[in-house]
Amino acid sequence: MFLHGTSRVNEKGHLEIGGVDSTELVSKFGTPLYVFDxxxxxxxxxxxxxxxxxxxxxxxxxxxxxxxxxxxxxxxxxxxxxxxxxxxxxxxxxxxxxxxxxxxxxxxxxxxxxxxxxxxxxxxxxxxxxxxxxxxxxxxxxxxxxxxxxxxxxxxxxxxxxxxxxxxxxxxxxxxxxxxxxxxxxxxxxxxxxxxxxxxxxxxxxxxxxxxxxxxxxxxxxxxxxxxxxxxxxxxxxxxxxxxxxxxxxxxxxxxxxxxxxxxxxxxxxxxxxxxxxxxxxxxxxxxxxxxxxxxxGNAGTTLYTVGSSKDIPGVRKYVSVNGGMADNPRPALYQAVYEAMLANRATEVPSEVVSIAGKACESGDMLIWDAKLPAVQAGDILAVSSTGAYNYSMASNYNRIARPAVVFVQNGHADLVVKRESYDDVVALDIVPARLMNGVLSK
The missing domain is CATH 3.20.20.10 (Alanine racemase)
Known part of the structure; x- marks a missing residue:
């Protein structure tokens, strides 16, 4: 993955943006996470x-x-x-x-x-x-x-x-x-x-x-x-x-x-x-x-995900799923947009396999990257997708009732939260159930 702006691989072998270790960002703010340089x-x-x-x-x-x-x-x-x-x-x-x-x-x-x-x-x-x-x-x-x-x-x-x-x-x-x-x-x-x-x-x-x-x-x-x-x-x-x-x-x-x-x-x-x-x-x-x-x-934005399940189809393809996807980045589905990625927590390791990065939405078309070259991917790894600053947050949705990610600005070793992560209560905050549907339906 090409490193833009202040991004670098630090002495711990981790992706660092704006002087902040990506693993620390994940620990503090969770994933998926939009990070802006x-x-x-x-x-x-x-x-x-x-x-x-x-x-x-x-x-x-x-x-x-x-x-x-x-x-x-x-x-x-x-x-x-x-x-x-x-x-x-x-x-x-x-x-x-x-x-x-x-x-x-x-x-x-x-x-x-x-x-x-x-x-x-x-x-x-x-x-x-x-x-x-x-x-x-x-x-x-x-x-x-x-x-x-x-x-x-x-x-x-x-x-x-x-x-x-x-x-x-x-x-x-x-x-x-x-x-x-x-x-x-x-x-x-x-x-x-x-x-x-x-x-x-x-x-x-x-x-x-x-x-x-x-x-x-x-x-x-x-x-x-x-x-x-x-x-x-x-x-x-x-x-x-x-x-x-x-x-x-x-x-x-x-x-x-x-x-x-x-x-x-x-x-x-x-x-x-x-x-x-x-x-x-x-x-x-x-x-x-x-x-x-x-x-x-565009180049100032990086999205961090946590790797979850994998599916290896011998002779065909290995799918690696992350805890985000088309809800936070619909551009691959809309425009056939192509991205680069790296394992932010294992940034110095040599790529050893080709995998396709799948999102968690219930859609076959929810694919973030086809054929990404990465080290052997494990559940819990942090996947960093570069150049996601333009239109990703703007187009994010609650498809499948997925809560939208948080956004942080990083600079000179400091990380500032600029958009809070949605909770599930936020997702349903504007919903209204008519009184006629309440009777006897939502009993505990």
Whole structure:
């Protein structure tokens, strides 16, 4: 397993993260356990800002909180001076509860409800990324009711497809997201936004997908959207346009087959493309916004499990089961995501067998890793799965009534609990049994 950030194998032969022995983490917090390397997250956020500082462009780095959103994470992002993307009322509520500056919050989503829009308007968030005509009209009407003007960016579908999983490729025209250019919807959206009371069109947005390992897709999308930006300003009276949001999607390493670029390479390519396009069009450089999420938290996360049963089918496969699985990491089932793992309590031992890591859910598809090379695995071993910081906690569920794991941040030898482990009482806390079902059924 590749060791990211502060992770290392210590003198005891144990995996250590943030200066904390993984066996000590398990002893104190139990398993499954999400462990986040706080220093790596901070270093990555700082690297994005440092890369932009060399470009001479006005910029904003907005953390895409859908990747991992907790009160502590919002505080961390605020401390590092980044903006924040939210895509739901729940994420917005979390940010506001964490005292995140509302003027630095951007609200995404293809079906914002009236309640969510009102919540965001009342909080005074920085901008709405408007996804469709229904939302544009609704936002304008609600803003007028509240006596405010909402800054908006229009999300465009530039028709750029990148090499990623179908479910996370979002820039193509056949997508639930954004106004597509070829049909004329984007042009109509600009014209309508300019005329809509209660909104001020300040920018354009595009997002071509996730887990991207090259820059050509960004360059192509930037060229397309920049031309549209010029038309909006010069032909359709969008005089307040100043923001050019190119989205996120910067890839990370999950396995040795992944070859992401360095942060500096992504930013240099984006900045160069923006400058070239806007120079060619004779326009003033805009403020450029990017939205990294996975690339900030993905490699910083490690999930620790306890090994339980095994099943050896001679000549076929050996299954090793852990006390978690698709309830805490549905990505292998959803996206065929691939991970690396090691025995955290026996990290120096040489791999001697190939096993497949199964989860505990009652589903044949609950497989975390196929064909992992590990030392001879024993019940009670601690399995560490790397690069689980993005979307694992966010997508966790109570399938099979499994309680969701705890989350800890580790740094400089200290471990801080940032999300408590659910109890079974937590799992049933919102259940209600109607009185008519109580009579004679639940007797002791």
């Amino acid at each position: 706080e220093q790596l997250m901070r270093d990555t956020m700082r690297a994005y800002k440092a890369a932009w500082e060399t470009t001479g462009l006005r910029y904003e780095v907005a953390y895409a909180s859908k990747a991992f959103c907790t009160l502590a994470m919002c505080r961390l992002v605020a401390e590092e001076g980044l903006a924040l993307d939210v895509v739901s009322g729940g994420e917005l509520h979390t940010a506001l509860k964490a005292n995140f500056p509302p003027e630095l919050i951007h609200f995404h989503g293809n079906n914002k409800t009236p309640d969510e829009i009102e919540q965001a308007l009342a909080a005074g968030i920085g901008a709405f990324v408007v996804d469709n005509f229904h939302e544009l009209a609704l936002l304008g009407a609600l803003a007028v009711q509240q006596g405010v003007v909402a800054d908006v960016l229009l999300r465009l579908a530039p028709g750029v497809e990148v090499h990623t999983h179908e479910y996370i490729s979002t820039g193509k025209e056949d997508s639930k997201f954004g106004f597509d250019l070829s049909s004329g919807a984007a042009e109509q959206a600009v014209k309508q936004a300019v005329q809509t009371k209660g909104v001020r069109l300040v920018g354009l947005h595009s997002h071509i997908g996730s887990q991207i390992f090259e820059t050509e897709g960004f360059k192509l999308a930037i060229d397309i959207v920049a031309k549209f930006y010029a038309q909006a300003v010069q032909e359709w009276a969008a005089q307040d346009l100043t923001v050019f949001n190119v989205g996120g999607g910067f890839g990370i390493r999950y396995t040795e087959e992944d070859a992401p670029l360095q942060i500096q390479e992504y930013i240099e390519a984006i900045a160069t493309a923006v400058k070239a396009s806007f120079d060619r069009l004779g326009l003033e450089y805009p403020e450029v916004v990017i939205e990294p999420g996975r690339s900030i938290v």
